[in-house]
Amino acid sequence: MSVDESTSAQEFNYIEAIPLAHNLLFFYWGRHPQHASIDMRLGGGAFVVYEGEEAVMIDCMNLAGHGQYVRDFMTREHGIERFTLVNTHWHEDHIAENHVYSDCTIIAHTMTRRLMAENRSSLELGSPGVPPFPVVLPTVCFSGRLDIWCGSTLIELHEFAIHEHGHICACLPGQKTLLAADMLEDPVWFFSFEVASAQTQIEEYQRMAAMDIEHIYTVHGDVDTQRHGGYSKDFIHANAAYLQRMINAAVDGSLDKKSAEEMISQELAAHTLHWWEAYREVHELNKKTVRGYLKK
Numbered sequence: 271m272s273v274d275e276s277t278s279a280q281e282f283n284y285i286e287a288i289p290l291a292h293n294l295l296f297f298y299w300g301r302h303p304q305h306a307s308i309d310m311r312l313g314g315g316a317f318v319v320y321e322g323e324e325a326v327m328i329d330c331m332n333l334a335g336h337g338q339y340v341r342d343f344m345t346r347e348h349g350i351e352r353f354t355l356v357n358t359h360w361h362e363d364h365i366a367e368n369h370v371y372s373d374c375t376i377i378a379h380t381m382t383r384r385l386m387a388e389n390r391s392s393l394e395l396g397s398p399g400v401p402p403f404p405v406v407l408p409t410v411c412f413s414g415r416l417d418i419w420c421g422s423t424l425i426e427l428h429e430f431a432i433h434e435h436g437h438i439c440a441c442l443p444g445q446k447t448l449l450a451a452d453m454l455e456d457p458v459w460f461f462s463f464e465v466a467s468a469q470t471q472i473e474e475y476q477r478m479a480a481m482d483i484e485h486i487y488t489v490h491g492d493v494d495t496q497r498h499g500g501y502s503k504d505f506i507h508a509n510a511a512y513l514q515r516m517i518n519a520a521v522d523g524s525l526d527k528k529s530a531e532e533m534i535s536q537e538l539a540a541h542t543l544h545w546w547e548a549y550r551e552v553h554e555l556n557k558k559t560v561r562g563y564l565k566k
């Protein structure tokens with residue numbers, strides 16, 4: 271798909287609705303190596319929990335039209351009449367179509383609402399490959415932990431100090447399932463040390479790994495793994511180990527001597543992680559972030 275098509279076409283037949291469980295779908299927008307939007311190059315999507323006539327969207331996709339596509343699909347194919355939207359964090363590939371759900375309750379962390387409001391003008395300008403979109407703020411905010419229900423399905427929203435201020439993940443305890451959004455990425459995740467120190471984020475991964483979960487799904491990951499029951503807790507340990515190794519390499523001066531693949535070679539060999547070339551740029555950004563962090 272060319273960039274021109276991505277910004278003009280209203281046909282989204284490349285989006286796949288992947289069933290992860292009887293009440294859980296992953297709407298996957300695929301991987302588009304030539305796309306101007308980094309999130310389209312990495313690949314990603316959004317989750318929908320549904321029961322009866324109700325659905326809870328966990329994020330609402332990346333480009334104009336994506337969120338509408340999901341809403342139309344759920345209405346048409348599953349008879350959904352009531353939607354609730356959860357924004358896991360304020361990054362554009364999670365909030366771009368909030369306006370499609372402006373008649374619904376939109377739930378997010380208090381910091382997510384604040385950051386969306388503070389960054390409204392830059393978000394509304396769009397970014398490479400992402401056309402401008404109107405910012406619609408969450409209407410129900412919390413910090414720490416919130417339980418919501420989709421019919422009889424409990425969805426626990428948990429805050430973790432990983433990747434971004436106010437980042438929440440969704441846990442379906444009845445199915446031992448965690449929807450991690452951007453706290454976990456395959457093969458490597460985007461660092462930010464404004465949210466918390468490296469040590470704190472590693473401890474947060476340990477807290478996540480202590481949860482009673484067996485099926486882990488991420489927004490940006492290997493779709494074949496997601497299709498077949500998701501990731502195990504090894505995925506959490508792999509993302510934590512990547513951070514620890516990057517810090518260690520920056521301290522001992524070997525950061526530029528190892529490629530991204532070498533940094534995670536054990537996990538790639540074990541098929542815990544899966545290489546995708548577009549993540550080389552994420553790794554390069556992470557090297558800069560780590561260097562800046564250690565200078566402070």
Ligand SMILES: [Zn+2]
Nearest residue numbers: 359361434452
């Ligand atoms: Zn993010």
